[in-house]
Amino acid sequence: MWQERRAMNILVLNCGSSSAKFQIIQTDLNMIKEGTERCLASGNCERIGLEEGLVSMKATGKTGIKDLVKPLPDHRAAINAIFEWIESGKAEIEGVNSLKDIDAVGHRILHGAERFVKSTLINDEVIEGITECIPFGPLHNPAQLKGIVACREILGESIPQVAVFDTDFHSTMAPKAFMYGLPYEYYERLHIRRYGFHGTSHRYITNKYAEINNIPVEKVNIVSVHLGNGSSICAVKDGKCVDTSMGHTPLEGLLMGTRCGDIDPAALLYIMETDGLSAKEIDTLINKKSGLLGVSGLSSDMRDLEDAALKDKNPRAQLALDMFAHRVIKYIGAYIAEMGGADAIVFTGGIGQNSPVMRAMTCETLPCLGIELDKQKNEELKRGSAGEISKDGSKVKIYVIPTNEELMIARDVVNCVEKSK
Numbered sequence: 001m002w003q004e005r006r007a008m009n010i011l012v013l014n015c016g017s018s019s020a021k022f023q024i025i026q027t028d029l030n031m032i033k034e035g036t037e038r039c040l041a042s043g044n045c046e047r048i049g050l051e052e053g054l055v056s057m058k059a060t061g062k063t064g065i066k067d068l069v070k071p072l073p074d075h076r077a078a079i080n081a082i083f084e085w086i087e088s089g090k091a092e093i094e095g096v097n098s099l100k101d102i103d104a105v106g107h108r109i110l111h112g113a114e115r116f117v118k119s120t121l122i123n124d125e126v127i128e129g130i131t132e133c134i135p136f137g138p139l140h141n142p143a144q145l146k147g148i149v150a151c152r153e154i155l156g157e158s159i160p161q162v163a164v165f166d167t168d169f170h171s172t173m174a175p176k177a178f179m180y181g182l183p184y185e186y187y188e189r190l191h192i193r194r195y196g197f198h199g200t201s202h203r204y205i206t207n208k209y210a211e212i213n214n215i216p217v218e219k220v221n222i223v224s225v226h227l228g229n230g231s232s233i234c235a236v237k238d239g240k241c242v243d244t245s246m247g248h249t250p251l252e253g254l255l256m257g258t259r260c261g262d263i264d265p266a267a268l269l270y271i272m273e274t275d276g277l278s279a280k281e282i283d284t285l286i287n288k289k290s291g292l293l294g295v296s297g298l299s300s301d302m303r304d305l306e307d308a309a310l311k312d313k314n315p316r317a318q319l320a321l322d323m324f325a326h327r328v329i330k331y332i333g334a335y336i337a338e339m340g341g342a343d344a345i346v347f348t349g350g351i352g353q354n355s356p357v358m359r360a361m362t363c364e365t366l367p368c369l370g371i372e373l374d375k376q377k378n379e380e381l382k383r384g385s386a387g388e389i390s391k392d393g394s395k396v397k398i399y400v401i402p403t404n405e406e407l408m409i410a411r412d413v414v415n416c417v418e419k420s421k
């Protein structure tokens with residue numbers, strides 16, 4: 001008897017060094033085409049490895065559990081907590097009452113180096129490949145591997161798992177964009193080059209821009225501006241990445257929450273020698289203590305800094321905002337020159353989506369490039385919604401498009417699973 005096949009329920013996992021965020025997304029090829037995919041549940045396990053882990057999760061439209069304190073000695077325990085919740089009967093996730101209702105898993109993987117240039121079904125060889133990429137992503141790749149292994153053990157090997165790499169969208173960069181000016185042997189021997197990150201977000205933005213403007217992806221010429229705790233900009237020409245601001249690691253480029261972004265490496269050598277810092281201490285300095293936090297001395301959070309600068313007139317908070325906007329402007333200008341023009345710039349990420357203040361600051365000097373912000377549209381755009389915020393006659397349009405990396409991962413899972421049939 002013919003039976004209607006239900007859509008897939010996909011668990012999307014994003015394991016960080018001490019956290020495991022997840023969503024359960026219902027989708028299939030039809031739903032992708034129609035844009036009717038749904039997030040059924042979401043949550044986060046934090047403080048993994050510390051004595052008291054923190055778990056919060058909820059089914060869409062339900063109350064859920066918030067900030068449950070539970071021992072989470074490792075990522076396996078965190079993933080177990082998610083599965084226990086699903087099986088408990090208390091989760092109330094539409095159509096997902098047991099682990100049997102999970103059809104596939106998608107994993108966000110930070111670094112695929114040159115080995116992985118597109119999303120791929122996970123098998124032993126892929127696990128080995130991600131393991132080989134650990135030196136490139138020493139904090140994230142091991143946690144993400146633990147996520148893969150835990151899901152395999154708990155769900156069984158028959159449930160397909162797909163790896164989606166943060167670096168893959170940038171694999172189309174030409175050598176002139178990805179090479180550093182070091183002796184060539186460092187590229188050959190140690191694979192030192194620019195890889196770029198946030199690829200899943202920039203790819204989502206590229207696809208969504210095409211959809212909104214009803215054009216094929218191959219016709220997308222934009223600068224994708226992802227501003228969040230981590231920030232990066234991507235030049236997209238004919239639908240492909242031609243340059244991006246993050247480099248060998250997610251440190252290069254813009255000023256970020258706690259990362260310094262672009263810096264003369266010789267300045268770091270000077271600090272190392274003068275203050276006697278080790279490589280590890282420098283790593284902590286430039287990744288954890290710098291950026292908005294380091295400059296302001298107040299916070300890594302843009303909301304705090306906007307309040308401190310605008311309400312309290314704090315000069316260091318103002319400096320941090322000015323520096324942040326200055327770098328964004330510099331990269332937008334550089335990328336438009338590199339691409340020989342663009343049709344639009346698109347803001348996304350926690351700051352890009354939600355801060356009219358920062359969008360206005362970064363667009364201030366851009367009219368010289370034909371990029372003209374409509375101040376009222378910028379102020380009035382509803383948080384969390386997509387829209388155009390440029391003046392009617394602006395040669396280059398300005399858009400805000402909320403990113404959705406989890407959805408992009410779920411779509412890749414569907415496509416990989418369908419292709420493997």
Ligand code: AMP
Pocket residue numbers: 227228229230257300301302303304306349350351354355356
């Ligand atoms: P993300 O890493 O994409 O989640 O973005 C986090 C950043 O977005 C933090 O710096 C937040 O302060 C910032 N953010 C979120 N909402 C707002 C808002 N309404 N105004 C300014 N910044 C915001």
